[in-house]
Amino acid sequence: MKFKFILTGMLFASLAFGAAWEQSASVQNVKAVLSSDKALIVGDNALVLTVKQQNMPIENAVVEVKAFMPAMPGMPAMESKSKAVAQGHGVYKTSLNLDMGGTWQIHVFVTTKEGKKYRLKTSLSL
Numbered sequence: 001m002k003f004k005f006i007l008t009g010m011l012f013a014s015l016a017f018g019a020a021w022e023q024s025a026s027v028q029n030v031k032a033v034l035s036s037d038k039a040l041i042v043g044d045n046a047l048v049l050t051v052k053q054q055n056m057p058i059e060n061a062v063v064e065v066k067a068f069m070p071a072m073p074g075m076p077a078m079e080s081k082s083k084a085v086a087q088g089h090g091v092y093k094t095s096l097n098l099d100m101g102g103t104w105q106i107h108v109f110v111t112t113k114e115g116k117k118y119r120l121k122t123s124l125s126l
């Protein structure tokens with residue numbers, strides 16, 4: 001009974017604070033959840049990243065997000081990179097520019113305060 005109550009509470013919380021867009025990326029035991037309050041658009045997008053290692057927030061890391069699209073017929077390769085600002089508790093904020101619709105490859109670069117480097121890969125369709 002208690003377990004069911006907790007699950008219901010979690011569902012309510014995720015609906016109440018649900019993001020319009022969310023995507024996760026991971027490598028080894030490091031996971032980043034990228035989200036946006038608004039649906040992604042062509043142009044600048046405000047992103048929130050939650051970065052964890054073994055489910056513990058990674059604090060004071062250097063976090064960068066790169067979006068890129070390989071060259072296509074009649075279109076050169078495109079790339080945009082932004083550095084995220086730490087908000088505490090493993091939360092980082094940044095603004096990512098996506099210059100056109102299509103599929104973007106997303107790499108999240110995390111350098112921990114101990115100097116360990118991770119590259120987390122995902123993609124998004126715009």
Ligand SMILES: [Cu+2]
Nearest residue numbers: 069072075102
């Ligand atoms: Cu393109």
